[in-house]
Amino acid sequence: MRYAAFNIIELETEQVQNPGDPQAEAAARIVQEVRPDILVVNELTNNFQQDKYTDRANIDAFVQNYLSVPQRDELSGIDYEYTLQPTSNTGVLPDGCYDFNKDGNYRERPGDAFGFGEYPGHYAFAIASKYPIDESSIRSFQTFEWADMPGNLIPVAGEEGVVTDPEDDETALYLTEEELEVYRLPSKTHVDVPFEIEEETVHGLFAHPTPPGFDGVNNFNGKWNHDEVRFFADYVAGEDYIYDDSGVCGGLDDDASYVLMGDMNAGPGLGRDERPLRPAQKFLIDNDDFYTDRLPRSPGGAQRGLPTATRTGGDVEGVVEQIDYVLPSPDLSLGASSVVWPSENTTKQNLLEDVRRASDHRLVWADISTHPC
Template identity: 75%
Template sequence: MVRETTRRRFLTATGATVATTGIVGTASGAGRGTSERKPDPTRYAAFNVIELETEQVQEPGDEQAEAAARIVQEVRPDVLVINELTNNMQEGKRTDRTNIDAFVENYLSVPQRDDLEGIDYPHTLQPESNTGVLPDEEYDFNKDGEAGQRPGDAFGFGVYPGHYAFAIASRHPIEENRIRSFQEFRWDDMPNNLIVTEEEADDDAELYLTPEERDVYRLSSKTHIDVPIDVDGDVVHGLFAHPTPPGFDGSENFNGQWNHDEVRFFADYVAGAEYIYDDSGETGGIADDASYVLMGDMNAGPRTDRPLDPATKYLFDNDDFNTRRLPTSPGGAQRGNPYATRFGGDFEGVVEQIDYVLPSPDLSLQGSSVVWPSRNASKRGLGDDVSTASDHRLVWADIDA
């Protein structure tokens, strides 16, 4: 059962306020933490560094990793999630240290330009991902006639285990004994889910699940995870996920409906849905009085022309997330969408708003931005870095507890 009163409605009813003074455009973190200022808010950032793999981060000198590190060193986030960073422990390569630790040691902690400073992240987490992970028994999830084959028959699309995973780096302690992961949560256990079933599939359907497949198929294409972070004595829950892209299927819209329910999951979680269970067996959603920040590439933009619109339904029209003031950039504005966080990629010319840093309504949003300079900007070469690092742009928000 979901709570009837959302957090934001409660705050409104009790007279609490939410600060939404914004900072737009590309901004540097220079000068943060000086003695002449009041204590800085915590800066949270989400960055999809497209398909950053083990060989790139385990040794210094990779062009893409260096460009991504320069952007991070400009912004200087306190809490950072990197989407599409391979989980090398699952992959089985270079297992003496995680890829997130290698990225911190080889790139983020080392100044990537003369005018930049390195950043040390003493607390890191590299959750296991469903990408490339095959079930114990063989299933033909992608209906190509061959069961048990990667990438299409894995729980999440991946050429190998841990492909397209994500990782978290934090300057604040992570309360590891309170982490809740939902990697193994079954899609069929979500009430009113949008699974394309064998019974519903027509002759033209490319993807659907048989009754046997529904018994094992997982909701999360990577993982959903709640990571409590101790921010100067206050606990803020980082809610991290990377739902599957809503495409690459047929008229049945299997991936679009999967994406819809992946986005829905954390909306249900913060509303206290009782159907939820984590990988340790604990049931229910987040505590009523918890503070949280949703972070990552949701692969869902608001008010798009897709048949489903989970971003509007579960994020923008949901009082449990503060979306009243959203980050913008000059680069996105020049391309027709100041809120955009992704450009080009597999869909040349597409400009999308799909990466988010969204606080709970009890937290105070002080400012935010998308790091995307205008075409004619020449600020220390950052324009070249954003295109070298990824087709996504880093998104950050300054948030007070």
Template identity: 65%
Template sequence: MPHDTSRRSVLKAIGGAATVLGIVGTAAGRGNAPIPRFAAFNVENFETGQVQEKGDEHAAAAARVIQEIDPDVLVVNELANNVQEATVDDSVPTDQTNVEAFVDNYLSEPQRKNLEGIKYEYTLQPESNTGLLSEDDYDFNKDGVAGERPDDAFGFGVYPGQYAFGIASRYPFDEDAIRSFQELLWADMPDNLIPLADDDGVDTPEGNIYLTEAELGAFRLSSKTHIDVPFDVDGDTVHGLFSHPTPTGFDGANNFNGRWNHDENRFWADYVSGADYIYDDSGTEGGLSDDASYVLLGDMNAGPGDEPLDPATKYFIENDDFDSRSLPTSPGGAQKGDPDATADFGEFGIAHVDWVLPSPDLSLRSSSVVWPSANANKRGLSDDVTAASDHRLVWADVAPE
């Protein structure tokens, strides 16, 4: 999409010093005043029971990988929102949010003798559209049955809050300044790619998903949520931009989910360029100011070259409002044919779908994907990486100039 020349684009054109590592970074040697480290990790469907009690092998493996990198700001994708889940199951504990429980039960306790626990003081568990039904019964997936989870929810989920995400940070954030976009309607995005029914819907091919005129007034853009969290990083404000767009596929020939994913990713490009159609859940309009600093984090379910719509190339790689000059790499991805890859989906291949992408006014010092090569199982890290998720943790050290 076209962007006017901005301070950020000028800074990107000028360039800055950035040493980007293609190896696995560790907490060792970061020093007493390390550069702020941001990380994203899709942990593959953490359920409430796994994190609210100690002893879960999956959660322990994920915590070990996180402790190896020791990020200052972390987003954990696919961590269930237990507060939402409890609205349909009163046996679900809510004394702590799941992200708080994960920090207390796993991250704060060393998962290997050579590691230290991480005591994140600040956490946030945003509400998610997954498993959340509209007040009106809509048959969003067009299977002839309206108002049923998981497919008629605003985002795919067997219960409210499944596949949500949690945020943990050493840096404080101003809760009153957080902007969430959970309720923004897809139809309110100009030039959106919403698949619509033909005149009467009768001739729509079987298996296709589309929205009716009535559904346009209800269907939300975000399959989970999009949220802007302003962190106080040693006196500088850095906005963390978090989301987890719907995966492509699982639809009909008209590519409903691919189009949805495209526009969920497009949202951030519009937001950082200050698009005026945007409104948050409190009713405040507009995007970020031109002089804001930010880091995009999360599993975007989109990678460079993904056909046919390729939102990652359009909105991240070729967008002057993000610094994509040097992407995180790993030995494990390189060994499988793509050093930029961040996930291994087995028979479906490897993919680059997870991102930590700064604004170009920030100084990118180093970055990596935690994916050791198959023959480099130092201290058993490769085993934990595989046990933790089919995704790999991605991190980047970025700091205000």
């Protein structure tokens, strides 16, 4: 079984609902090179939430218009029979009058939405699979409230050290007591998707936490990201404070197999001032509930000083980060894995150009088996 995570930066409805978009073609070419059995696409607009409603889900349009169509003569298309397009908090405004971003305007996108988005469903994600999804057992956590996580890091007005005066920092973000009662933890959603694979069940754990920046002295987004990453660590540990959108409480069963996939917007060991909390190191890399002894690598990342890097700003000399993951539970067997980031001297025709055209992120994949080696 090959699992892959790919943040295709801001892939929108108009691009995937019709053939011929250069970015979508480049991204599809990369997917066809890797040929994953299960794929999550981050930053794919959820068109069923968007004002521009169409009859076909964007993930299905992407499969039909791009992934199933060979992007090069030597490649073949991939038909994903099973897809899922979860509802996202991005661009979704709360009921009532709230000024989450403290700019003096109430209920305005993107800053006053539950997750940053210019419209409902912006920056969402979707899943495509060759294997059946047990739809009756999907658990989504879109409405889980941040304040219901014990020991959360929410900056709350009135608490010691929380800046609320714009004269001290006009970009400082925080929540009021009233906002605590409605503010959601997932900036998109967290979802547990059970896949039926060779008479076994493997739970795909999908999320896309908020980026830890753009938030002022209170480090609001950094703390939000920290707790979003923490959520799935608590979930696989079976913590009982968790509840899903159907009201079912508790985390995963002790004997469950799972693979965490997606852009976590958090990298291990980063010492940058705006990311001091390092939730990926704490909750993923150093967590025995995930197998992290071997992480996917690439020659392109190695050329930039970080073999495990999965994102760049596009400049060869610029900052690179490892923030995209495919991490199995320790009971599963990890085989080959890689990040699709060719070196500057690759001989594969136009692959590096397509990698750059598709996104500032790189596709990450891993072969994972339910059977021991």
